[in-house]
Amino acid sequence: MSSTDGRADRFAGHVFSTPSLLAQALTHRSAGAPHNERLEFLGDAVLGLVVAEALYARWPKADEGSLTRARAELVRESALAAVARRLEVGERLVLGPGEMKSGGHRRDSILSDALEAVIGAIYLDAGYEVCRRVVLPWFEEAVSAVPASKVGKDAKTRLQEWLQARQKPLPQYVLEHEGGEEHARVFTVRCILADPALDAEGVGGSRRAAEQVAAEAVLGRLAGG
Amino acid sequence: MSSTDGRADRFAGHVFSTPSLLAQALTHRSAGAPHNERLEFLGDAVLGLVVAEALYARWPKADEGSLTRARAELVRESALAAVARRLEVGERLVLGPGEMKSGGHRRDSILSDALEAVIGAIYLDAGYEVCRRVVLPWFEEAVSAVPASKVGKDAKTRLQEWLQARQKPLPQYVLEHEGGEEHARVFTVRCILADPALDAEGVGGSRRAAEQVAAEAVLGRLAGG
Known part of the structure; x- marks a missing residue:
């Protein structure tokens, strides 16, 4: 895919009503104002929603934590740079002389x-629905390629797989408390790992x-540590 | 403002085409599936865009860093809980017995x-534009109330104000290098603080x-430390 048909009012099939938005989006701050930093702030939020919605729809069994991790993976800097x-964004970027010399593009x-x-510029130019239709194809393959192991499995399965992959002993689940009314029982379980030694209650x-x-x-806790 | 007219298919003026989405959004995971965690993932992204766009439009001179900080402030947990x-979300929440007893609502x-x-449920029910029209009024006052000192001023002014508020000496700006072609000069400046002692190049x-x-x-660096 190419971003342009050689015209300054087009990007990836979208023809801008306001081409100055596209020019601004392709201007790095080193080249002076108006540059693309504010549009980047807006575009980051647009992209977050496009990718969130795509993951939500594609992986109906994934829990919130898995979706959040998958999204972070899809929109990380190196993934966006690959897109x-x-x-061919680099070829169209306007940079200041310092950045140009040092290979900023x-x-x-x-x-x-x-x-x-x-x-962000496409969003301002044409609204969310149009923007989503332009942007989604850039990420569709990556959304579908998220390993089912990351988004399709429940927490016990994922914990078991994490431990097995590292040849660690499997967790113990200990029922610590059972209470509540007959029709509204409450169960408290502790999950205990031997290595690394940690536990948590549910x-x-x-x-x-x-x-x-x-x-x-x-x-x-394993992800955080 | 109240979230309902006493009907299970309404929230803040929006009448759901699919009321089960609203029911799911108001069901905490402690009450069993289908609960609201996946919708929360989606709604977080929708809200991020609604607030980003509102700040972008309201504060045309704010730089990216200021916008990012203002947004984080507006969507932080305590601010959302206040909304x-x-x-009256708490009155409509469905919680498991344990959370109910411990005041989860x-x-x-x-x-x-x-x-x-x-x-997230309104977004799925009616699309981005409708969702934005419902959600934006909840945050409009906060968006307008962001102090101009946070979003309206350039970096040198904000740095000066930060230092003056703490009765610290003003920064020095030292030109370290000047180069490049005649029509494309490159300037390198170092900003030096005496207290706290730190400096950075631009x-x-x-x-x-x-x-x-x-x-x-x-x-x-001041914000990071």
Whole structure:
């Protein structure tokens, strides 16, 4: 895919009603104002929603944590820079002389920022629906390629796989408390790892639900540490 | 403002075509599936865009860093919980027995998550434009109330104000290098603080632009430390 038909009012099939928005999106701050930083702020939010919605629809069983991690992966700087390269953003960037000399049009951060700015410019030019139709194809393959292991499995399964991959002992789930009225039981389960030694509690309306909550909490700590 | 006219298919003036989306958005995971966590993921992204666009439009001189900080402030958990309380989200929340007993419907995190989930539900129910029209009024006052000192001033001014407010000495800007072709000069300026002792470099196409970049870099470090 190419970003242009050689015309300054087009990007990836979108023909701008206000071509100055596109020009601004392709102007790095080193080249002076009006540059693309504010558009980048806006485009980052547009892209966040486009990708969030695509993941939400494509992976109906993924929980919130998995979706959040998958989105972070899809919109990380290096991934956006790769999209920007396919769309030949670097060739169209306007840089100041310092950045030009130091190869700024090849730098991941500058390319990724410019791509977000272009998304913001399309959004301002034509609204959310049009912008989504232009932007979604850039990410569709990556959205579908998210490993099912990351978005399709429940917390207990993911915890088990995490431990097995590292040849660690499997977790223990201990029922710590069971209470509540007959028709509204409350279960408290502790999930305990031997290595790394840590544990977390989960509460739920069934023993199984409480185990999932506890496993998710343990996964959160493993990811955080 | 109230979130309902006493009907299970309405929220803040929006009448759901698919009322089950609203019911799901108001169901905490402690009450079992389908609960609101996936909708919260989606609503968080929708809200991010609604607020980003509002700030972008309202504060045309704010730079990206200021906009990003203002947005974080507007969508932080306690701010969302306050909106949720005005919309009486807590009264409509479905919680598991454990959360109910421990006052979960008054907790900031649960209220804020549910509000985001409702936003996601409205988005799925009616699309971005309708959702924005419903959601924007909840935040308009806060968007307008962002202090101009945070979003309306350039980096040198903000740095000066930051230092004056703390009775610290003003920064020095030292031109370290000037080069490039006649029609494409490159200026390198160092911004130096005495207290706290730190400095940062800025590069730009003019001395003034380089000073702004250097001041912004220093502000970034002050905010980070």
